[in-house]
Amino acid sequence: xxxxxxxxxxxxxxxxxxxxxxxxxxxxxxxxxxxxxxxxxxxxxxxxxxxxxxxxxxxxxxxxxxxxxxxxxxxxxxxxxxxxxxxxxxxxxxxxxxxxxxxxxxxxxxxxxxxxxxxxxxxxxxxxxxxxxxxxxxxxxxxxxxxxxxxxxxxxxxxxxxxxxxxxxxxxxxxxxxxxxxxxxxxxxxxxxxxxxxxxxxxxxxxxxxxxxxxxxxxxxxxxxxxxxxxxxxxxxxxxxxxxxxxxxxxxxxxxxxxxxxxxxxxxxxxxxxxxxxxxxxxxxxxxxxxxxxxxxxxxxxxxxxxxxxxxxxxxxxxxxxxxxxxxxxxxxxxxxxxxxxxxxxxxxxxxxxxxxxxxxxxxxxxxxxxxxxxxxxxxxxxxxxxxxxxxxxxxxx
Amino acid sequence: xxxxxxxxxxxxxxxxxxxxxxxxxxxxxxxxxxxxxxxxxxxxxxxxxxxxxxxxxxxxxxxxxxxxxxxxxxxxxxxxxxxxxxxxxxxxxxxxxxxxxxxxxxxxxxxxxxxxxxxxxxxxxxxxxxxxxxxxxxxxxxxxxxxxxxxxxxxxxxxxxxxxxxxxxxxxxxxxxxxxxxxxxxxxxxxxxxxxxxxxxxxxxxxxxxxxxxxxxxxxxxxxxxxxxxxxxxxxxxxxxxxxxxxxxxxxxxxxxxxxxxxxxxxxxxxxxxxxxxxxxxxxxxxxxxxxxxxxxxxxxxxxxxxxxxxxxxxxxxxxxxxxxxxxxxxxxxxxxxxxxxxxxxxxxxxxxxxxxxxxxxxxxxxxxxxxxxxxxxxxxxxxxxxxxxxxxxxxxxxxxxxxxxxxxxxxxxxxxxxxxxxxxxxxxxxxxxxxxxxxxxxxxx
Numbered sequence: 061x062x063x064x065x066x067x068x069x070x071x072x073x074x075x076x077x078x079x080x081x082x083x084x085x086x087x088x089x090x091x092x093x094x095x096x097x098x099x100x101x102x103x104x105x106x107x108x109x110x111x112x113x114x115x116x117x118x119x120x121x122x123x124x125x126x127x128x129x130x131x132x133x134x135x136x137x138x139x140x141x142x143x144x145x146x147x148x149x150x151x152x153x154x155x156x157x158x159x160x161x162x163x164x165x166x167x168x169x170x171x172x173x174x175x176x177x178x179x180x181x182x183x184x185x186x187x188x189x190x191x192x193x194x195x196x197x198x199x200x201x202x203x204x205x206x207x208x209x210x211x212x213x214x215x216x217x218x219x220x221x222x223x224x225x226x227x228x229x230x231x232x233x234x235x236x237x238x239x240x241x242x243x244x245x246x247x248x249x250x251x252x253x254x255x256x257x258x259x260x261x262x263x264x265x266x267x268x269x270x271x272x273x274x275x276x277x278x279x280x281x282x283x284x285x286x287x288x289x290x291x292x293x294x295x296x297x298x299x300x301x302x303x304x305x306x307x308x309x310x311x312x313x314x315x316x317x318x319x320x321x322x323x324x325x326x327x328x329x330x331x332x333x334x335x336x337x338x339x340x341x342x343x344x345x346x347x348x349x350x351x352x353x354x355x356x357x358x359x360x361x362x363x364x365x366x367x368x369x370x371x372x373x374x375x376x377x378x379x380x381x382x383x384x385x386x387x388x389x390x391x392x393x394x395x396x397x398x399x400x401x402x403x404x405x406x407x408x409x410x411x412x413x414x415x416x417x418x419x420x421x422x423x424x425x426x427x428x429x430x431x432x433x434x435x436x437x438x439x440x441x442x443x444x445x446x447x448x449x450x451x452x453x454x455x456x457x458x
Numbered sequence: 459x460x461x462x463x464x465x466x467x468x469x470x471x472x473x474x475x476x477x478x479x480x481x482x483x484x485x486x487x488x489x490x491x492x493x494x495x496x497x498x499x500x501x502x503x504x505x506x507x508x509x510x511x512x513x514x515x516x517x518x519x520x521x522x523x524x525x526x527x528x529x530x531x532x533x534x535x536x537x538x539x540x541x542x543x544x545x546x547x548x549x550x551x552x553x554x555x556x557x558x559x560x561x562x563x564x565x566x567x568x569x570x571x572x573x574x575x576x577x578x579x580x581x582x583x584x585x586x587x588x589x590x591x592x593x594x595x596x597x598x599x600x601x602x603x604x605x606x607x608x609x610x611x612x613x614x615x616x617x618x619x620x621x622x623x624x625x626x627x628x629x630x631x632x633x634x635x636x637x638x639x640x641x642x643x644x645x646x647x648x649x650x651x652x653x654x655x656x657x658x659x660x661x662x663x664x665x666x667x668x669x670x671x672x673x674x675x676x677x678x679x680x681x682x683x684x685x686x687x688x689x690x691x692x693x694x695x696x697x698x699x700x701x702x703x704x705x706x707x708x709x710x711x712x713x714x715x716x717x718x719x720x721x722x723x724x725x726x727x728x729x730x731x732x733x734x735x736x737x738x739x740x741x742x743x744x745x746x747x748x749x750x751x752x753x754x755x756x757x758x759x760x761x762x763x764x765x766x767x768x769x770x771x772x773x774x775x776x777x778x779x780x781x782x783x784x785x786x787x788x789x790x791x792x793x794x795x796x797x798x799x800x801x802x803x804x805x806x807x808x809x810x811x812x813x814x815x816x817x818x819x820x821x822x823x824x825x826x827x828x829x830x831x832x833x834x835x836x837x838x839x840x841x842x843x844x845x846x847x848x849x850x851x852x853x854x855x856x857x858x859x860x861x862x863x864x865x866x867x868x869x870x871x872x873x874x875x876x877x878x879x880x881x882x883x884x885x886x887x888x889x890x891x892x893x894x895x896x897x898x899x900x901x902x903x904x
Contacts, residue, residue, distance in 0.1 A: 208533035208558055209901040292719070293709065294646055295726040314710030316875060404710035405875050406868075421526060422861035422894070 066116045070104050073139060077103015080143055085150045095150065102146040106139030114202065117216040126221045134217075200429035207423050219430035228406060229414075229431075236410040239320055239327075240388035247328040247384055248377065251335030256365075258336065259343045269340060276333030280391050284398030287326040288313075291399070316407035319400050323408045326399055327392045335380055342376040343369070382446060389439055411435045483509070483516035486789040487542030491528045491774065493521040497604075500809055504797050511796075512575060515789040524714060525551065525774065526860070536560050541779045543790035546603070548774040549591065550655075550859035553675065555777050556594065557857065557902045562780035565598040567791055575792040577799070583816045587842040590852045591771050594676075600775040601794045604812045606737040607769050607838040608660040610759060614752035616645060616730035624754060627762040628696050631731070635705040638730045647707035649700075650723050651733035652716035653870050655863030656772050658685070658693055659854065664760040665689040666767035669854035670895075676849055679903055680856035683895060685866065686881070686888035692761055694873045694880035701874045708874045712867040727751060733758060735772060736838030739811030743834050755834035757841045768845025770853040773812060804828075813839045857898035862891040 081099030082092065111134070117123070118131030151157075169175045176183075201220070204213040223229045258269050275283070290298050291312035299309045312322045346369050354364050393412045396402060402409035402417060409417070412435065419428025488505070492498040498521040505517040522528035525548040535541050536558070547555045555561055565581070572579055581589070581598050588602045612624050620637035623630075635648035651657050662669055667689030670680035700706035707729055709719030723729045725745045734742065739755060746753030760766040778790055796802070803819035806812060808828065814820045820839060823829060829836040845851050856862070869887035873880045
């Protein structure tokens with residue numbers, strides 16, 4: 061690599077950083093020179109955030125255009141990570157605002173040390189078991205590495221960019237999104253339906269409710285095993301029943317268009333108990349007088365349900381969408397492992413399951429680390445979008 | 459007075475501690491990949507007998523759920539310098555085990571000793587295909603233990619009713635299927651096999667075709683896989699043909715999960731024949747007895763066009779950790795010899811169906827009339843002893859083999875479930891496998 065490339069990149073980063081901070085914070089301010097300097101410094105720091113560990117490898121000559129685009133993307137992300145907080149800090153510094161969002165109220169700690177002492181046990185555990193492994197994941201994602209191998213090899217961003225023209229990876233992303241969407245939509249609709257039924261004041265309602273919540277206590281792996289036995293194309297109870305009643309046999313696990321539904325059914329069944337629990341609690345909070353008033357006004361059962369109960373349940377639905385989505389992304393993998401093993405034809409290989417296959421079964425740690433970072437970024441993105449879009453329509457109380 | 463008695467007590471304690479200290483048994487840890495009572499239990503029983511015979515040792519056997527988990531546990535233990543004395547590795551991880559540097563060869567550890575702790579070591583007594591597989595660079599490397607071969611199980615009720623003989627070739631399988639599926643009470647499908655890479659390797663070896671270059675990785679480290687050769691394509695084309703004709707049942711399960719689906723189809727009589735490992739001969743024979751059908755085992759059918767050269771082994775062997783303290787190493791070696799002695803090799807065979815790995819055990823079982831009474835149990839050893847040992851039938855040794863197997867089963871999955879051309883699918887699988895092997899070799903070789 062020619063030596064001038066990093067210099068050029070850092071120069072541009074400094075310029076962009078300075079312009080950005082000057083435009084958003086410092087225009088016309090007395091301290092504009094300081095702002096310009098700080099902007100240049102944070103711009104450079106942002107560019108170096110990923111490029112220093114990578115040693116600007118994406119811009120080496122033997123790397124193709126995809127790698128270079130990816131490198132630019134990394135620089136942009138790095139600069140966003142440093143510049144946005146810098147803007148926040150600078151604005152507050154220049155306007156002499158407090159850094160604490162909430163003013164000290166009577167119950168608050170006075171100093172800054174004591175709260176951290178109390179937080180320390182949690183922070184230490186998080187650092188050791190979460191933050192440090194996460195940083196390791198970033199390091200691993202640039203390597204060719206195997207558990208037990210005497211050495212590793214640096215491969216720059218190949219673990220990421222090789223996925224661009226990998227059609228099976230693209231297929232995995234689509235499968236993940238479709239399966240997750242189906243689990244959330246079908247799961248929530250069914251759960252609400254069952255919750256409304258279980259909420260009716262019938263004899264033995266408590267027993268029904270307890271039984272309905274049961275599947276939640278079962279691990280995803282056990283759910284996979286139970287459904288494996290039931291869905292088995294030869295000798296499974298479901299096909300036996302279908303065959304003797306309707307005379308049909310469904311290739312549950314060996315037809316790529318059917319197998320995802322087996323996974324969806326098993327996962328929905330598994331998560332329903334949890335959803336029902338929350339919906340029953342939600343239904344108990346729907347004010348009776350509101351429903352009564354509506355029925356006096358002539359609203360029928362369906363209308364009351366659609367226009368009063370469902371909007372009032374929206375905070376719970378919103379919460380359940382997020383927890384179910386997390387479940388669909390990360391926890392269905394135990395079910396998949398035992399039920400279909402990702403097959404047939406990769407029709408049930410979700411991103412999480414693929415990471416397991418690559419990292420644990422194939423012992424290819426670098427590629428698995430790269431893919432888990434992509435999954436991580438995707439889930440963050442989805443959650444942000446969700447908070448932005450559906451968050452507005454949620455009604456919290458009257 | 460009080461002080462005196464205290465002193466006396468202390469002296470008494472010391473005195474009693476001395477002999478105990480001298481006899482403190484040495485721990486010999488053994489990690490194996492079985493958790494079932496039949497196999498883990500059998501090993502633990504042998505350990506208990508051994509500990510009784512040799513009070514200076516304390517063999518502790520720990521079971522892991524599967525080979526992959528055991529492999530990961532071993533790698534982590536190595537990083538923490540707490541490797542057990544003996545670890546079980548399955549045959550495809552042989553290269554990984556060699557490259558790891560954790561282990562020493564049995565031959566080297568033995569040196570020129572012909573007996574250890576009074577137990578006679580006779581490495582020449584192991585049956586030929588077994589010692590061929592685990593002899594690397596001319597040296598007996600790891601201790602064979604659970605060795606199997608792929609064989610063919612027939613539900614004779616269907617075969618007799620259709621009036622067909624047990625098939626020995628692919629064409630005969632097809633002919634038998636035609637007759638069986640024409641029966642009034644025909645099964646759901648004619649036959650099945652576990653979509654496990656091992657079966658592809660078996661069918662390749664039968665045709666004397668190699669899986670990898672450099673003499674299947676036995677002359678030198680394998681640098682390329684070659685399984686997309688004519689023989690490999692023939693296997694996939696035959697399976698595809700059988701699938702299209704509706705004879706082959708494919709459960710959709712791959713690798714380790716595929717075994718159970720075959721068990722279920724065979725025991726519920728939804729199929730008439732199945733390729734399977736001889737390791738479960740005992741179970742398969744018993745399933746027939748329990749459900750009222752006769753089960754006869756036979757050689758794995760081969761490709762008529764190329765003829766039969768031989769079959770390879772499967773299963774696992776026991777590896778001895780390098781750099782153990784002398785007394786632990788001797789204990790570990792003694793236990794390895796004890797666990798695979800004539801009597802125990804025979805008992806292990808009878809309990810499971812893994813082949814009797816010692817010639818003397820085979821003889822003892824023959825004399826006892828065991829094989830006459832249980833003809834299914836001799837099929838695997840006959841198949842192996844009639845095999846011609848070539849680099850193809852000795853079995854491939856290469857890095858990243860477990861993941862390359864997954865690539866192969868994926869290719870079979872694609873061929874069986876889509877209309878794609880077997881040769882093209884196998885070719886791209888070979889390319890993918892070559893990338894894996896190349897990356898593996900990059901980290902290990904030189």
